[in-house]
Amino acid sequence: MSEDEKLPYLKADHIKATHGFFTRKGGISTGVYNSLNCAWGSKDDLKDVLTNRALVVQALGPDVSDLLSAAQVHSNRVQIVDRIWSRERAPELDALVTKEPYIALGILTADCAPVLFSDDDNRVIGAAHAGWKGAIGGVLENTVEAMVSIGAERAKIKAAVGPCIHQPSYEVDTGFRKTFLNMDPAFASYFTDGQSENKYQFDLPGFVIAKLDGLALASVEGSRVDTYEDEENFFSYRRTTHRSEPDYGRQISAIVLD
Numbered sequence: 001m002s003e004d005e006k007l008p009y010l011k012a013d014h015i016k017a018t019h020g021f022f023t024r025k026g027g028i029s030t031g032v033y034n035s036l037n038c039a040w041g042s043k044d045d046l047k048d049v050l051t052n053r054a055l056v057v058q059a060l061g062p063d064v065s066d067l068l069s070a071a072q073v074h075s076n077r078v079q080i081v082d083r084i085w086s087r088e089r090a091p092e093l094d095a096l097v098t099k100e101p102y103i104a105l106g107i108l109t110a111d112c113a114p115v116l117f118s119d120d121d122n123r124v125i126g127a128a129h130a131g132w133k134g135a136i137g138g139v140l141e142n143t144v145e146a147m148v149s150i151g152a153e154r155a156k157i158k159a160a161v162g163p164c165i166h167q168p169s170y171e172v173d174t175g176f177r178k179t180f181l182n183m184d185p186a187f188a189s190y191f192t193d194g195q196s197e198n199k200y201q202f203d204l205p206g207f208v209i210a211k212l213d214g215l216a217l218a219s220v221e222g223s224r225v226d227t228y229e230d231e232e233n234f235f236s237y238r239r240t241t242h243r244s245e246p247d248y249g250r251q252i253s254a255i256v257l258d
Helices: 046-060 132-137 139-149 174-183 185-190 204-213 237-242
Strands: 002-004 009-011 018-022 066-068 078-080 095-098 103-109 113-119 124-130 158-161 171-173 191-193 199-202 219-222 251-256
Touching: 018 046, 018 113, 046 066, 046 103, 046 251, 078 139, 095 103, 095 139, 103 113, 103 124, 113 139, 113 204, 113 251, 124 132, 124 139, 124 251, 132 139, 132 174, 132 204, 139 204, 158 204, 171 174, 174 185, 174 199, 185 191, 185 204, 204 219
Parallel strands: 066 103, 078 095, 158 219
Antiparallel strands: 002 009, 009 018, 018 251, 095 124, 103 251, 113 124, 113 158, 171 199, 191 199
């Protein structure tokens, strides 16, 4: 992935559609939300959040009409976007797809994996929030199916997995691991022994990329950035929890057709 310097964000080299995995830098929020917190659901000042989101829209291009994000609930539900909705009416789901130009699709994360999709030839895009629940529950598969339903071709869809928590930072318990093994014993390959007894380290980006690799897409790209470790550039729910902080910001990843 390459980086843009205007409002810092990472880009996938193989996706032509305008997009970015934005960092926490370049916004106006303060305190634990410093500085580009784009989450309506946080306890941050709403005016600051709206300003931050406007900065993202500006970075995406002068013709972008709006930046949509859902009320994310760790589900496998997908919305085909053909209209603008308000913050108060944001649907509860975890992936968005569209073929409408100038409507940016946004995914908010603070350790979960943001995944952006694009069929550049057929001009269909998607964005998915892939925490472990969504990834194991089928949000990635459902996003691709929704894209195909509005004109994308599976073999032309390119996917990029953005910054998220990585295996060295993601300690889980026996029950968590058992949830995966009950679904498929082969999923044991995404776990290594943790530092403590009955603890394991889970490879979220590896699991997400493997899921995407199984969908017969054109290409899949991943980021090496660990949101837990890179405090300077990324928010992290787990880091906040370990520090007993009162709340946390979320970075945004977005994609748009122009």
